[in-house]
Amino acid sequence: MLADDVEKVICQNPGLTAREIAHILFGIDGYHDRVGNTCHALAETGRVERRGRGGPGEPFTYHPK
Secondary structure, three states, rough: OOHHHHHHHHHOOOOOHHHHHHHHOOOOOOOOOHHHHHHHHHHHHHOEEEOOOOOOOOEEEEEEE
């Protein structure tokens, strides 16, 4: 399941952006939007912590709880 894979990457590499997580899981042109939505859902349900303001200057980063 994608959520479990994303959470595992976040636990192994705290502080990554959704784009960086997508790159790890799928390669350079990998599913950024899908991974971003999954990261958001994980943060909303409390499985991971989201930090940052969002946007190009300070993108969200994801951290284990």
